[in-house]
Amino acid sequence: MTLLSLVLILLALVTFVGGQLILKRAMESSVVHGLRQPSFISLLGCGIFLMTISFFLTLGLLQRFDLSYLYPFQGLSVIIISVMATVMLKEKLTLKLTIGALLITAGVVLVSLS
Amino acid sequence: MRDRPSGFANPWLQLTLSVMCVFVSELLLKRGASDTANPAQAWSWTGVTGLESPLVWLGIIFVIISFISWLYVLRYIPLTVAFPLSRVVDILVPLGCWFFLGEAISPRRWCGIALVIIGLAVTAKPVARLEERL
16 A cells, blocks of 8 residues: 555545534534525535545545455544544434444454455 | 434435445445556546446436435434444445355454444444434
8 A cells, every 4th residue: 555545545534524524514504594594505515525525535546446445444434423523513422322333343344354 | 303204204214225325336336446447547546537437427326315315314313323323334235245246255254244233233222212212
């Protein structure tokens, strides 16, 4: 793995996580303020923009690496998103949810290693 | 959690729909990306060369459907619950390869799949209890 591909993998992960958090915030604001609010539309646009970058970076990575090789990094997104949603969106992360997220991540990594 | 609609508008049904679409799109995108793989091409690292494959376009349609239902899910279900549950797709893909394509699954991979299922159960259990109370 070259330095460039490591950077691309991390960039795909960061844009994916950022996109998810922004989209969640957009949909929450839509519940309160409706779908025509400028704040909702700009958040949705931002989220879609980040998800699109992540999508094409992942597609480029899939042309170079096996899906199974890229899977552990997708698995990491479970942990990162759970933690970030707690910190940035003030969601409640219970002990059970933490254990669940850790088990899922471990499982995904194990699947991709074999 | 807020009042949630029933029937087709049920967010848990939409979560399932979203996951199934991601599952189908992953297989299509991998096939399409492999068909068009040519790392020597300029711009290939951006992934746009994958657009030459019709399978990639079909995959994109599934991505869009899953995205719309995912947005709907986000209105009702916290990210800390919805996202880990959405990773059920990580075991659907290897299981799909085993079931539909006859690929072998090693013991270690079965262990990984089992871990994910236990993790999903742990994540979903407090949610089920919350639902009962509503």
